[in-house]
Amino acid sequence: MSLQPRVSIGLNAVIVAVTEEVPRILTVLPRASEQGDPAEEALPFGPLDPEHDRTLDRGLRRWVHEQTGLPLGYVEQLYTFGDRDRAPRARRRGLREVSVAYLALVRETSVGVAARWRGWYEFFPWEDWRSGRPDLIDGTIAPALAAWAGSAPDLSTRQERRERTDIVFGLGGAPWDGERVLERYELLYEAYLVPEAWRDREDLAGLPGEEARPVPPGRRPEPLPGRPMAVDHRRLLATALGRLRGKLKYRPVVFELLPPAFTLLQLQRVVEALAGVRLHKQNFRRLVENAGLVEGTGKVDAQTGGRPAELFVFRREVLRERPAPGVGLPHARRV
Amino acid sequence: MSLQPRVSIGLNAVIVAVTEEVPRILTVLPRASEQGDPAEEALPFGPLDPEHDRTLDRGLRRWVHEQTGLPLGYVEQLYTFGDRDRAPRARRRGLREVSVAYLALVRETSVGVAARWRGWYEFFPWEDWRSGRPDLIDGTIAPALAAWAGSAPDLSTRQERRERTDIVFGLGGAPWDGERVLERYELLYEAYLVPEAWRDREDLAGLPGEEARPVPPGRRPEPLPGRPMAVDHRRLLATALGRLRGKLKYRPVVFELLPPAFTLLQLQRVVEALAGVRLHKQNFRRLVENAGLVEGTGKVDAQTGGRPAELFVFRREVLRERPAPGVGLPHARRV
DNA sequence: CCCGATATGCTCACGTAGAGCATAGTCAGA
């Protein structure tokens, strides 16, 4: 019988900005104690000061500011990750690390040297459909998942796996659901198609209770394109992207990522960057204007190269007019 | 300087069932250490066993089953509550109690003696609009909130408070948003209109750092109807109701609360019970049938008193056909 | 002055939601 492990509680931040039509998140180099492959970056992490941090999100703001100089505006709790095996290296040290993850949206992009911005879709190349359905899906992911499903020992498991594969990746006639980002990542993880799955399995090998789940033998499949992260941080990232995509539709959160005045095309580009799809321009305009989400300022932005675009601002009154104001995405446009 | 407080992590469960058109939640008597007013019930709470509970929700299932004999089916993480002052009595003992709250949906209703079912709207009488807009709102809540808003020292605070009041309670022409359950409860808490606000303020009095927020002097307003709970559990409950109301619309969660076969009216009644509004019957039928959410079984239920109703079952295939299947509420019908 | 590029306005078809009327079965009591 081993010692009862200590429980520690920490905070992770998924800090999002959109620049040049690319959604970006802030990454840091992982703490030495978690260091594995040095190429693996991590999400900012900080402790909770139980005495002085009155609330969890204040604690988060405090250390994010200390570490990166970035003052956070919009902050929202995402999810609490507490699986015993989420941080295998911590488990080896007798520690159960529970992490409360937050999503933060910022406009500024200047950060200190310890942190850097990474394009969101570097981590999830299959999530960006703005240039059409990524070849990666039908060319690589679908066959790999089919092989995984087929490798299950019994029929019902095979069927379950196929069903799940179809639903979350929109295969076999099922529609693509942009919000299922986490489900897709988790499926790839289970199927050992992301490097983290192998890394974690190796890190756990030999621990008590893990005898039944050895590192699968045999040749490993080629890992998918998509940058891995330390610990389970790509999972947090997937949670954040899925949540943000959902929230877009019923809360006016995009405006947290935009300057105070913007053109409708700028707004559309940011929405597209997050949603990962191209939208029909005229319908998008009609939608946001009819919804009362924005109001024109009369001023124009001459940087467009064509007819100057009017500058708009977010219309706060919409909050009292409509129950769930958001940019209800018009249908994706085929390219 | 006081000792650095210990951090503890626990799990709370909001366990929901719907019987006789009443949504109910499971409550228990609070632990002795938190006992205040003996009438104050609590939500089931349990520790996390960091060694053996592989995941948080497994831990939850374990102790819920141990404590109440109830096996949980559908379980979903709600939110993590970690404010320093959420549990003032724990803070006095040098403990920072972080709680991860879960929402669970069950069909069964037989529980042990230590637990009991309570109607959800006993805690939030203003949330049940099935018999029309509750008089409580215009008769009591609106004036009390107006008084609170007017009592702010400076103009901008007064305006902010009025704005918030209007938005969250649907006053002054703003629409009622059924999902803003938490915002409504928090507003009432801030305005000292729920007993918990006074209780917590008193429990905190004298602690370091609390000098600036003394118990407000003067006559206390009559507390609103609505059963208070121990600690911040009414806040967890509000979070759960809001989340469930939202989720209804885009995930087929209602079926977790219904028997395997049900009539469309039963389905409608459960949705109405949760959403807190009456719906137009024919449109509701059309909606769920056209959405492919259910399929008829050919069998009928003769218990209706009129023409027998056909029994339906949930149609699982809908999960692969539509991105966000739920009972998109038809408009509320005036009574 | 024309062309390319972008912004903005407008129309048209189609599906779906809101509302209510009409009809089908069943039961209890006259």
Place this chain on the structure above:
DNA sequence: TCTGACTATGCTCTACGTGAGCATATCGGG
């Protein structure tokens, strides 16, 4: 046995939002 109350189920009519694309406005540069 008939009738009325009651619930289920089907159908229609209208209004409006959305998908799609054409048309026009306004700029800069050759």
